[in-house]
Amino acid sequence: xxxxPRRIPLFAVVAGALLPVAPPMPAAAATHVVVIDKMKYAPxxxxxxxxxxxxxxxxxxxxxxxxxxxRFNLDLxxxxxxxxxxxxxxxxxxxxxxxxxxxxxMIAK
Ligand SMILES: [Cu+2]
Numbered sequence: 001x002x003x004x005p006r007r008i009p010l011f012a013v014v015a016g017a018l019l020p021v022a023p024p025m026p027a028a029a030a031t032h033v034v035v036i037d038k039m040k041y042a043p044x045x046x047x048x049x050x051x052x053x054x055x056x057x058x059x060x061x062x063x064x065x066x067x068x069x070x071r072f073n074l075d076l077x078x079x080x081x082x083x084x085x086x087x088x089x090x091x092x093x094x095x096x097x098x099x100x101x102x103x104x105x106m107i108a109k
Contacts, residue, residue: 029052030052034055035058043104046108047107047109052083055074055084057079058078060078064076066097068095089108
């Protein structure tokens with residue numbers, strides 16, 4: 001009976017000790033999920049440096065998210081997802097290698 005109250009403070013100490021070693025993250029960093037479906041990319045919301053964009057292929061076809069200057073390329077089988085970290089401000093246009101009519105863009109500030 002007396003063990004339980006002693007264990008709770010132990011867990012609290014462990015959790016508190018982990019916090020200082022967590023990687024520093026900008027307070028505003030966010031993760032945005034962009035769904036690919038019916039041969040289209042959903043619009044990418046406005047991004048900030050530090051954000052992560054997760055592309056989720058909900059379509060029945062394989063798609064890529066290929067940057068026009070080849071700065072990134074995700075090749076996603078149906079049901080797969082891939083993520084990009086926004087490292088700098090700017091605009092990126094992308095398309096699908098298998099379906100060149102599929103196009104999208106993202107802007108990071
Ligand atoms: Cu495609």
